[in-house]
Each structure stands twice: as structure tokens, then as C-alpha cells.
Amino acid sequence: MRSRYQIEITDESTGSVFLPNELEVKTALYHIAFGTISIDAKFRQQQDNRQKITISKDIAEKIKFPDMKIPLHLFIQDETLMIGPLIGIFTSGFTPFPMRPVGERTMFFAKLLSVSKNIGALPFLFGEKHINWEHGTINGLFYHLDGWKSIEVPIPNVIYDRLPNRKSERQEEQRQVKARLQSEYLIPWYNPGFFNKLDINERLQQEESILQYLPETQPFTSFSAIERMLADYGHVYIKPINGSLGLGIHQVIYDKHEHAYYCRYRDYKTDSNKLRKFPTLEALMTHVFAGKKLNRLLVQQGIHLLRKVQRPIDFRVHTNKDENGNWNVTAIAGKIAGTGSVTTHVKNGGEVKSINEIFEDKNEQVQAVDKLEKAAIALSKAIDEQIEGIIGEIGFDLGLDREGNVWLFEANSKPGRSIFNHPQLKDFDLLTRKLSLSFSIYLTEQMMASPEELFK
Incomplete structure (x- = not known):
């Protein structure tokens, strides 16, 4: 069972826990637990109608319970009353x-x-x-x-x-x-580890239901492989396999009329966006990626994205598991690329926009949100199934192409929160924070009732 009560500490008794009369307990209780400390206690009913749990001071000291005036959940299992959960953020x-x-x-x-x-x-x-x-x-x-x-x-x-x-x-x-x-x-230790982009892509290939969202993504192997993808898609993105924050992303474009190759990227020495032209792909790779280990790069299909004011748009979609262990979409924001930028990151001149700022037409807005939410939930479930460990939140970078198809660019196990600086996204900020901790309630309950389910 799960319920929530204010906990108070009393000097009037020793070794005792007083339960409110409304709390129905179907088994005898002999132990009280807080965190990983469990001790014996005498359980009694409150003498009045107070809807609180009262514990004697000596019990509070033994279980190291800090009196912070916060109503807590109760978990009852195997003759033990646990108050909490106590969540360590590492x-x-x-x-x-x-x-x-x-x-x-x-x-x-x-x-x-x-x-x-x-x-x-x-x-x-x-x-x-x-x-x-x-x-x-x-x-x-x-x-x-x-x-x-x-x-x-x-x-x-x-x-x-x-x-x-x-x-x-x-x-x-x-x-x-x-x-x-x-x-x-x-x-239970949740959200362990940063995702490896190539590993995520390879694992998701096992899930037929979400293949429609996956752009072709390959490890760098040869110039000829990039040439083939350029012939198929017109442009590709070259990214670090373990990159984050949009760092190190390059867009390579082949202009078949000029028979020339263009590379768009962020020059961090001058803090500016660059677009350079090369006669061959080999010349481009030699100059732009000089000194870089090519075996740490991946090549991803370019997508012709929706645009606003002639600049590409992608979407950050947050998903969180709730106190019942179910996936929820908790935030959606649009991101417009900066002028000449290869990414939509704010540091590269990108702008965060609310969905209603992106789509002025209400029907377009509803259709886009529906597609993005459906994709994000399906991708969350697939990643949850394919990746080891306990996952409680994911931040997706998704794209919508000109035909309205959804594409996965990246999945982030520890998503950044810069989108929440937008004034219209404050409620989403609160919701994502609440659910990132509420998930611990589900994990605590599962750990008490059926730990084998968490660690299978």
C-alpha cells in the first residue's frame, strides 16, 4: 500500500510509533525503516484524530530521521513500516x-x-x-x-x-x-551512464516498431561510405560518437551542380559559424578533421527539416517515468538554428521557442505535438527495453521533415535544461523536476515488494 503523512517526533514516549486511526494496516507491524536502517518498534494507534505518524525521539535518533516537516510516503511490507523515500542524488x-x-x-x-x-x-x-x-x-x-x-x-x-x-x-x-x-x-540506481550515440542506434535497430524514426547512422569507415550517403541524401552530419551539447558536429553537403563539397561547423577558436568549400571530400576531411581520430566519429543521414525564417527547426522532447513507473512526455520545445549554424544549440546562436511560437496554425500545432509525443514515448520504451540499468528520464532531439515524418537525432540520458529559460516553459521545468524524483517512489515500492523485477 502507498499513502502519505506528516511525520512528527515526540518526547512523551520511547520505542513507539503512533499510527493515525484512518490508516488501515492488514498485517502486524514490528519494525520501522528509514533509508536502509530498520529497527524494532512498538506500534500503537493515535489517541486522538491527528492524521499524522508520531515517532518517539529515541526512534527518530536511531533511524537518523531528520525532522524537516515534509509529508512522506508510507510503504508496508513484511511487518515493516518504511517512511520515505530517502533519495540520494549522486x-x-x-x-x-x-x-x-x-x-x-x-x-x-x-x-x-x-x-x-x-x-x-x-x-x-x-x-x-x-x-x-x-x-x-x-x-x-x-x-x-x-x-x-x-x-x-x-x-x-x-x-x-x-x-x-x-x-x-x-x-x-x-x-x-x-x-x-x-x-x-x-x-536501485537510476539514470546511470551517458548514452553512446552509435550504441543506441544499433540497439534501436532491433525494435521494428521504431525503425521509421531512425535516420541511417554509420560509424566512419571510409570516404567512399560518406560519398554513398551524400549521393543518397544530399547532405550528412558527422558527429563524435560520445559527443554532447552539440560540440564537434559538422554538416557536409555535396553540390552536384558545382561538383563541390561544403562543410558547415562551429569554429570554437573564433567562436563563429563557418562554411567552407572544397573540391573533393578527401580535401575536406584532411583540412577540417586534421588531428581528429576518425574512428571516433559517426556519419548520419541528413534530413530536410521544417524551417522558420529560412532556418532549420528541431525539437527537444523530455520524457520521464512517474511514480507508477510509466513514461510521460513532460516537455516539448522548438529550437531554431542560428544563422549559418550547423546545430540549434543556443551557444551557437540558436533560439528556443514554444510550440505555439513555432506553429501559428492550431491544427498544425496539434498534429506536430501528437507526432512528437507518440514518437518520444515509443522511443523511450524501446531504449528502456534495450539498455541495461534503470532509466527514468530521457531528452530527445527530434526533427520533423517537410513531409511531417519524425526523425531521432539524439537521445540524452542526462538532458540539458537550457530550454526551460524560456518564460513559457516554466511549468514544464517544474514537471520534469517533480517526475525525476517521483520515479523514486515507484522504485522504493518495487524494491520492497519485488526486487527481482528491478534487477532482472
Whole structure:
């Protein structure tokens, strides 16, 4: 069963937990748990009509329960009442500054943790140095009314992976923490790992239902393979297999009238968009990709996208699993490429637009949203099926071509949030934050009732 109550602490009793009369418990209770700490307790009914859970002070101290005045969910299983969930948000890059514990990312995490009252959970931030392995506790960073506070709590029920980049993810310390917490505590760890573009594409090829959304994508093997794709599609994109934020993306165009090759890309030395012309593909690759390891690149079919003010448009679509473990579309935004830019990223001059700014015609808007939502849910389910680990959120870069077909350009396991700076997308910002933590309620429930389903 699942319900939600305010928890209060009392000095008037010892070793006791008082339950509201309205709470129907179908089994005898002998233990109370918070995070991964479980102790014996005496369970009694409230003497009045208070709709709260009251625990004695000694119980609160033993289970290391912080009194933060947040209504929490109750989970009952095997004679145990668990209050929570306690969510550990794992990241790196901590600073010694109490007001800015994770530097420029502090505001993002403050906003993320601030939804705790809305969802009925206790989230906190931590890294490998905050763990006390000997005592099975963590000195977690909580964001509450008066700012950041370090509180010792148990190892959590669930861990949400928010490592900031691939470099931090590859560090041996981070890998060891994850392996130890999962092996010693069997904790559900969701959103582990950044996606590899080529790996995602190859796995999705196994799912017939979503093949229609996949542009041809190949690892770089030879110039002749690129020539063949240019002949088929007119232009291609060359991308780093493990890239992110639109970095390192090049558009290669073949002009059959001039018999010339053009390359559009971002020059980060001059912070400007470039368009260069070459007589041959070999000359283009030699000049533009000098010093780069070609075996770390992929080549993707070019799509003739919808345009606005003569600039290509793509769409960022966020999906999240909710407290019932179901996929939801939680945000859709349009992105218009900057003048001369190969991508729609804001740093390259791109602009974020709401859907109604992109489609002035209401019928076109409804049709586009319907197609994008249908594709995003189908792709989320397929990735969930094909990728190891527990996935709770995905950010998709999708395109609509001139015929109205949807195309997948990228799937991001840790999507950026720059679209939410748009004033019309604030509600989506809140919804994505709420659901990214609400999913932990489902994981906690599953972990208590049928852990084999989570780790099969």
C-alpha cells in the first residue's frame, strides 16, 4: 500500500510509533525503516484524530530521521513500516563553499531538491567523500528553508545519478562507489551512464516498431561510405560518437551542380559559424578533421527539416517515468538554428521557442505535438527495453521533415535544461523536476515488494 503523512517526533514516549486511526494496516507491524536502517518498534494507534505518524525521539535518533516537516510516503511490507523515500542524488565537483556546494550547478540542485514537499520524499545531494562506510551513513546535503545543511542520514532507498559529464563518470572512485552501494545494499540506481550515440542506434535497430524514426547512422569507415550517403541524401552530419551539447558536429553537403563539397561547423577558436568549400571530400576531411581520430566519429543521414525564417527547426522532447513507473512526455520545445549554424544549440546562436511560437496554425500545432509525443514515448520504451540499468528520464532531439515524418537525432540520458529559460516553459521545468524524483517512489515500492523485477 502507498499513502502519505506528516511525520512528527515526540518526547512523551520511547520505542513507539503512533499510527493515525484512518490508516488501515492488514498485517502486524514490528519494525520501522528509514533509508536502509530498520529497527524494532512498538506500534500503537493515535489517541486522538491527528492524521499524522508520531515517532518517539529515541526512534527518530536511531533511524537518523531528520525532522524537516515534509509529508512522506508510507510503504508496508513484511511487518515493516518504511517512511520515505530517502533519495540520494549522486554527483561530483563539490566545493568547500557552504553557499555554493557544487559551484555553478548549485542553483539547479537547489531547484531540484525544492520539489520535495510536492512529491513526498526526502532528497539530498552527496558524493563519494560524504559516505561513512563503517556506519552505513551519509553526510548528505539538504536544501531547506534556510539554505544548504549537512545532515547525517542512512544510506538511501534510491540513488539518482547526476554525474555531470563522461569524464567524472569514468573516474575509478565513482565507479567503485556505485559498485559497492549496489553490491552491499542492492540500491536501485537510476539514470546511470551517458548514452553512446552509435550504441543506441544499433540497439534501436532491433525494435521494428521504431525503425521509421531512425535516420541511417554509420560509424566512419571510409570516404567512399560518406560519398554513398551524400549521393543518397544530399547532405550528412558527422558527429563524435560520445559527443554532447552539440560540440564537434559538422554538416557536409555535396553540390552536384558545382561538383563541390561544403562543410558547415562551429569554429570554437573564433567562436563563429563557418562554411567552407572544397573540391573533393578527401580535401575536406584532411583540412577540417586534421588531428581528429576518425574512428571516433559517426556519419548520419541528413534530413530536410521544417524551417522558420529560412532556418532549420528541431525539437527537444523530455520524457520521464512517474511514480507508477510509466513514461510521460513532460516537455516539448522548438529550437531554431542560428544563422549559418550547423546545430540549434543556443551557444551557437540558436533560439528556443514554444510550440505555439513555432506553429501559428492550431491544427498544425496539434498534429506536430501528437507526432512528437507518440514518437518520444515509443522511443523511450524501446531504449528502456534495450539498455541495461534503470532509466527514468530521457531528452530527445527530434526533427520533423517537410513531409511531417519524425526523425531521432539524439537521445540524452542526462538532458540539458537550457530550454526551460524560456518564460513559457516554466511549468514544464517544474514537471520534469517533480517526475525525476517521483520515479523514486515507484522504485522504493518495487524494491520492497519485488526486487527481482528491478534487477532482472
